[in-house]
Every structure is written in structure tokens, then in C-alpha cells.
Amino acid sequence: MSRSVLVVDDEPHIRRVLRGYLEADGFDVTEAATGTQALTLVQSGRPDLVLLDIRLPDLDGLEVLRRIRAFSDVYVVLVTARAEEVDKLVGLAGGADDYITKPFAPREVAARVRAVLRRARGTGNATSRVAVDGLTIDPDSREVSVDNTPVQLSALEFDLLLALAQAPGRVYSRRQLLEKVWGGDFFGDERVVDVHIRSIRRALGDDAAAPRFVGTVRGVGYKFMAAAGADR
Known part of the structure; x- marks a missing residue:
């Protein structure tokens, strides 16, 4: 069964390019242009991973992440144009699983998504409590x-x-x-x-x-x- 990715970015061109690369890798892709729309889609669509831009027109991406974490443990990869280490660590401290810095190569994004989703929901084969x-x-x-x-x-x-x-x-x-x-x-x-x-x-x-x-x-x-x- 194919995995689903929600791409959240206010730039249509970026969403279109990422959708093309991710779909070529076999992912089901949905898009959101705002943080509010993203929150609705995470609740209703339950994607396997959210590719979340930090700079959005309504809600800051870190605020979107904070709200997502209040109800979901979905994998979240932050996309940021701010290269300062503090921004990356603040995002990760808020519950992000990885980050990507703009400008990026779409192939790198697709590879990063694959790497995150390869992590088992649980560590190893042991299931002991x-x-x-x-x-x-x-x-x-x-x-x-x-x-x-x-x-x-x-x-x-x-x-x-x-x-x-x-x-x-x-x-x-x-x-x-x-x-x-x-x-x-x-x-x-x-x-x-x-x-x-x-x-x-x-x-x-x-x-x-x-x-x-x-x-x-x-x-x-x-x-x-x-x-x-x-x-x-």
C-alpha cells in the first residue's frame, strides 16, 4: 500500500514540483497552502508524513507543528529558508522528525521522506512491554x-x-x-x-x-x- 504525504507550502510552484517527485516515487500526495488547511487535512486525511514549510501566510509552521502534536504523532519534516542552527533545533524540540533547508533539490526531499518513513513505528522486532x-x-x-x-x-x-x-x-x-x-x-x-x-x-x-x-x-x-x- 502506498504511503501518503501532505505537502504544506504557500508557493504553488514548489508544491507542484514536490508532488511530481514524490508521486514518481510512489507516494500519494495531497497539498495545503496554509497552516489552517494543513491542520484540517492532518485530522481528516491522516497522512503518513507532513512536509511542512515554516513560513506560511496564516500560521507559523512551528505553531502548526505544535498544534499537530496536540493530537497526532504523524511524522513531520520541516522545510525552512532560515539556515540558523537555532531554528532547526527549536523545530526539532517541538516534535519535528527532520528538517530540510531551502534551497533544496527535489530529489533530496524525496530521499529524506523515504528515509523518515523507513523508520519502523517501534524499534526493532521486540514487542515486549x-x-x-x-x-x-x-x-x-x-x-x-x-x-x-x-x-x-x-x-x-x-x-x-x-x-x-x-x-x-x-x-x-x-x-x-x-x-x-x-x-x-x-x-x-x-x-x-x-x-x-x-x-x-x-x-x-x-x-x-x-x-x-x-x-x-x-x-x-x-x-x-x-x-x-x-x-x-
Whole structure:
């Protein structure tokens, strides 16, 4: 079954070019020219991925992303003409899965979309429920709770937390986490791992200075703190 992509950009020429390349790759493509239209289409059409321009005539793309994350974990790739690193990291901290900077080659965009969609909704083949120290992660329902309180994570944040929790005590470098969760085709900066870890910690109520779940191994990467298994 073909995957669906929603292209959100206020420039008709860009939408037309991207539609051509994505459809040639076998994707079903819908278009939106405004943030408001995009939100409606995400709710009604449930695309597999949203290609979202940051500069839109009504709502800023980051605001659109924030509203999407309130009801959906759909994959979102931000498109920006602003090359400053802070813009990229702010977008990723808001729940984006990747970013593309204008000007771009349409073939690169299509390749990036393929790479994001190749990420499994879940990490590896394991489907065992993780329950440790009040944290529960259910790979089948993709639900997370802490002390019986539901926690909202983006699709990528869920995959990153699950990857760590399935190998408690193992230290992963940023590059290893990128390859395991983002996939080998990731084009961006390794620091995106740090951004997502901070977001996960906020959602879990975890303290980086005295972590309950996700620990930092200085100069190396991250690890899951407790041994997974039955709640203790």
C-alpha cells in the first residue's frame, strides 16, 4: 500500500514540483497552502508524513507543528529558508522528525521522506512491554505512562525512549542512536539526539542532574538507568 504525504507550502510552484517527485516515487500526495488547511487535512486525511514549510501566510509552521502534536504523532519534516542552527533545533524540540533547508533539490526531499518513513513505528522486532520504576512503555499500543499517568511523546521520541529502555545499562553514542532510531540515511546534526532526550526528560518529569530513567554518560552518550522487567 502506498504511503501518503501532505505537502504544506504557500508557493504553488514548489508544491507542484514536490508532488511530481514524490508521486514518481510512489507516494500519494495531497497539498495545503496554509497552516489552517494543513491542520484540517492532518485530522481528516491522516497522512503518513507532513512536509511542512515554516513560513506560511496564516500560521507559523512551528505553531502548526505544535498544534499537530496536540493530537497526532504523524511524522513531520520541516522545510525552512532560515539556515540558523537555532531554528532547526527549536523545530526539532517541538516534535519535528527532520528538517530540510531551502534551497533544496527535489530529489533530496524525496530521499529524506523515504528515509523518515523507513523508520519502523517501534524499534526493532521486540514487542515486549517495558515496566520499570513506575515507567511503562507498551510497544503495541505505543503508550507511555509514569506512575500511572499517561505521557505524550512524538513518534520519534517514543522510538528513542524504547530503544534505550530495551537495553538497560547499555551506553549508546549519539551516532549509534541516530542509526538505530533515525536510520542510516539521516542527514542532519548529531545534536538532534540531545534535543529529543531533553524533550523526553521533560515529558517523563526526569531530572538530568539526578536521572530516574535516562542518564547521560559524559563525552559518550546516553543510557537507560534501571533494569527493565517487572515494576519495582
